[in-house]
Amino acid sequence: MPHLRRSALAGLLLAVVPATALSACGFDYPTDRVNTISSGVNDRSGDVDALGIRVLATAQGEGRLIGSLSNNLREDASLEAVSSTAGVSAGKFAPVEVAGRGTVNLATAPAVPLTGNFTAGDVIPLDLTFSDGTTLSLDVPVVKPCFQYTQVPTEGTSESASEEGTDGAAAEAAAEEEGGEAHAEESGDATFNCADDAPSPEGEH
Structure with missing residues (x-):
């Protein structure tokens, strides 16, 4: 008789535990949620x-x-x-x-x-x-x-750029020719300078 009672108790636990686990987990798993990885x-x-x-x-x-x-x-x-x-x-x-x-x-x-x-x-x-x-x-x-x-077209995206057109490009080329590459770098906006290499992922050395 004690053996039968233990078997019945074990069966009851097996029936209850999965139901409890399911109710605790729910259905709103993080992997089901929208996750758009973007810098924007x-x-x-x-x-x-x-x-x-x-x-x-x-x-x-x-x-x-x-x-x-x-x-x-x-x-x-x-x-x-x-x-x-x-x-x-x-x-x-x-x-x-x-x-x-x-x-x-x-x-x-x-x-x-x-x-x-x-x-x-x-x-x-x-x-x-x-x-x-x-x-x-x-x-x-x-x-x-x-x-x-760098692959995104950026020419003519502003009214001032479209107004300058080819004249602006010709003037820029002339300025580089006269002043040289070093002068162009000095007069440029450092905010828009790109590093020689793309930044490495964190932890990579």
Whole structure:
């Protein structure tokens, strides 16, 4: 009889423990949650997700918007306007169309040019307004055109750059010819200098 009681107790424990473990764990595992690793800022609160949004600065007060826009709707949507309360404004750009359930990479789309009071290393407030009337307010980091950003087209992203056109390029070439490479480096903005090599991961020596 004691042997039977022990067997019954063991069976009861086996039945109870898994149920308790399942109820304690729940279903909201960290691996099931969205984890977008990016140096930019993300906002998923609207019908169009703004992912990895950054400003790629080409010079003091000049740059373009980069990152991705992902449409959660079946209907097409578009980025209609970009504005700021911190002395930053967007130049003229065609609405950025995002197909239903589609994604657009702003780094390869026609540029959304920005000018104003910013430089590499800053974080600036930007409001992105979409065709459905939604506005996303983001604190956007400003990066310089180094390392992974060297492949992003940056020419003509500001009104001043487009106005200078080829004349500006010719003047710059002439200045380098006259003053030499050392002089160009001296007069350049150190904020935008790129290191010779990309930084190594932490812990690597």
